Amino acid sequence: MSEPALHFASIADIGALYRSRALSPVELTRSCLERIAALDTTLNAFITVTAEQALRQARQAEDDLHAGVDRGPLHGIPVALKDLVETAGIRTTCASRILRDHVPPRDAALVRRLSAAGAVTLGKTNMSEFAMGVPHPDHGQTNNPWAPARTAGASSGGSAAAVAAGLCFAAVGTDTGGSIRIPASYCGLAGLKPTYGLVDLTGVFPLSWSLDHAGPLARSSADAALMLDAMTGQRHPASAQLRGLRFGVMQASGPGVEPDVSALFAAACQALQAAGAELHDVEVPELELADAALLNVLLPEASAVHARWIAERPAEYAAVTRQQLQLGFAIPAVTHVRAQQYRRHLTRQFLTQLERVDALLSPTVAFVAPERDPDLTGTQGALEGLRTGPHNLTGLPALTVNVGFDADGLPVGLQVVTPPMTDHRCLAIGAALEGLLPHARRHPSLA
Template identity: 70%
Template sequence: MADPDLLFSSISQIGALYRSAQLSPVELTRLCLERVEALNPVLNAFITVTADEALRQATQAERELRSGHDRGPLHGVPIALKDLIDTAGIRTTCASRILKDHVPQRDAAIVRRLKAAGAVSLGKTNCSEFAMGVAHPDYGQSNNPWDPARTSGASSGGSAAAVAAGLCFAAVGTDTGGSIRIPASYCGLAGLKPTYGLVELEGVFPLSWSLDHAGPLARTSADAALLLEGMTGKSFGQHVDLRGVRFGVIQRGGLSVEPEVATVFESACEALRAAGAEVQEVDIEGLEQADAALFSVLLPEAAAIHAQWIGHRAEDYAPMTRQQIEMGFSIPAVTHVRAQQFRRWLTGQFLNALNSLDALISPTVAWVAPSEDPVFTGDAGAVEGNRTVPHNLTGLPALSVNAGFGEGGLPVGLQILTRPHSDALCLGIGVALEAVFRDCLYVGRGR
């Protein structure tokens, strides 16, 4: 019988066990499904578990590996998919009443690539309704494995909870204002919002087509890189030596973080200096306008997407989701255009800073996981996303890694930002930082 501790191994470790015939994909998939059955009632991480299909895929992977047909690092590895990513013949609800019985006829491009890489999908993970930051009462909030009385984050919280609790080895999330990086911070994971356009979004239900990104959530940056390779067909392995790497700490005037987050982040900066990196403060002009710009882009685009239902099925939405969609119809076109102009200008500010720096860093979120997800259009939601939102506007790659733990034992995330199309560098820095932080990291099983 497979050892439950295997569920917290790295993807490369699992691959080595497969290829030495010490472990089979079917054994490991059964172990994951048993853990899903035991913990999902508490965590609410999965909406749909596809046990039969997962075992079929695992059986195929096992047969192929034994015959010498090796599809790569993800072959036979159990993963999960956020439930707004189309899966042929499998319900895809977007955690909404609107699509509660929706069964796509075609896989999303991401799913087709992951199938070709031999990954085993355990099912569809919970999310906020249509990724709008509000849990529909029919589905509920996903809970944090470190403390189930707290949220795992919106809107990719189900994916984050599943990975952090050892239900799967990695999961796909989406990010429009921080929805990969915020759950990664709350759950002690590595979560990457890739360069805009790197991951094909065909078959992923949109929230805001000019801001949406899909990306990996995993327990380490190395595992996140492997999932991203499966999602894109490209390689993201890059070794980074921190000696001489130039980091800029992003300052946001008037914005503070909770003391326990500040302590962890300051310790992380000191650890970087001790590893030979250069760390300096940097000001990015215009950040105070980023939140308003995001709403002026996101809400009208979301309203246009939901115009097909909001008129005759308004009562099927969660009340706050409906309110946010309706807000989009009231934003003037001129405001939307000016926000798009601001995006181009803000991107220039970040690129100017990165001309003399290798990466920019900041806390991912101002606090550790709260008891419930704040509404992203409210005051608390604006604070939650004020360090993640700018990078959706610019489209630059941004990675959250676990930098340590607060006084209450909850994870604290550190966010890394690099130049466009330098996702491999961003992930390589993440791997190097995780090695530096290893003494205070627990990249395992939550509580």
């Protein structure tokens, strides 16, 4: 396998090469580090590259595998971590000036699980400041591998760009209103927001503790499933037979949906029907209230996290981040409580629909990657998260998969939502859909 092809191989294929001794974890890790050095000046995907640690982990993985110690599918696989996930002895900045020198004494729970699975950590990826959706000027925006003049997405954009560009094979992101799924959609990836609470968030800096999720970004649903297994310490292999599955189609059109997004979503639905699935139109009452409810939960919780720093060190925040955090202090407690009440109502509505169908489908985002990340509290920000945010409120597993490219060659995502704790079924449906759309499996060409 040529070196460029190697960087876009599946995790399973890399594992097979390792175990046949046709490829060395050290060799592949060194090649990934060289690729980061060559491309990251364009992408701005990494804040910290941990080359020495990565090579040390790769040597250990190689020694283990040669000695017959096999820790599973992720053993020796190069991955990356969003820079709000604590790493012992390695700075965790949250892409902020406030934490620019913060070096945690211990690893986050999910990092300990990835280490136990033998993964090789290449470094910490760029993100919006404190995951609020706006890059700090010290770090800047992550650029999209498909079109570097456009964003890779906030706030897990560094993780998405690194995977899409072949700098690593999977990455950890976090999602509070769509921040795994939106960058994954913009970069042509599979990105899963797991069931709320499935992935342990101990050691992950919070944005909004009742909405936060951590999950995998990968180039396929199958790779994302392997990453999820490692992050949870559980293995739940699943496959999906599309014939006879019932899908509820929702929000397929509406304000701001670009024609190519609508067309590619429709083509994916037609492919599911041709494979024997049933499609039914679905509508969730009062869904239009979800964006306001999300902000009325998120902003006060974020403000509570940052109360001391926003009082003592306000100038160290990016201006828009500071403004968003200050908004949270102005939201009345009654408004926050009503948002939580609506949240329960919305969850019941979705669960009722999921008693009638096996999964819900929608476009992930109404449009392809824009030039700049929209403000979280702005009109375009609301439109961007219109289809992702509701599932942070409900906590349901939600996956985006790539279903093709628009006329300018930019990726388009489709979102799959399934009942609570059916994350592997959700990923299996994603894998089956990806199998129907081989034209969607291309990779960006970066010089």
